[in-house]
Amino acid sequence: MTDNSVDGDAVDELEVWCAGEDWCPVTTTASLIGRKWHPVIVHRLLEHGPSGFNELKTNVDGISSKVLSDSLENLEEKGLVDRDIVSEKPFRVQYSLTEHGESLEPVIVSMRDWGLEHLTEPSE
DSSP: OEEEEETTEEEEEOOOTTTTOTTHHHHHHHHHHOSTTHHHHHHHHHHHOSEEHHHHHHHSTTOOHHHHHHHHHHHHHTTSEEEEEEEETTEEEEEEEOHHHHTTHHHHHHHHHHHHHHOOOOOO
């Protein structure tokens, strides 16, 4: 990541291999949140704020513990989620969005809104 100034504000940018291509921003965003559960996890953290593992598992209905753990690890590696140890005994961690993660809010809201407008229940 680099630190650039725009109108006095610091802007974090991702260094990507496809920089300069007109399709690159879409590809980069998709690579960050393109896995099945990533946008849901980000949405739940936006909606509920910092959450423990079990709370997230409850809020992301249908996800297995293994997939949630792997997804959180991947989101952390991508700089979208922070993992903070809340207590050692009993061991508890709390997950929260980084500034980069929080900046995805308009993307996640747009995805939700599009889904609400275009998805219907399956007919029986």
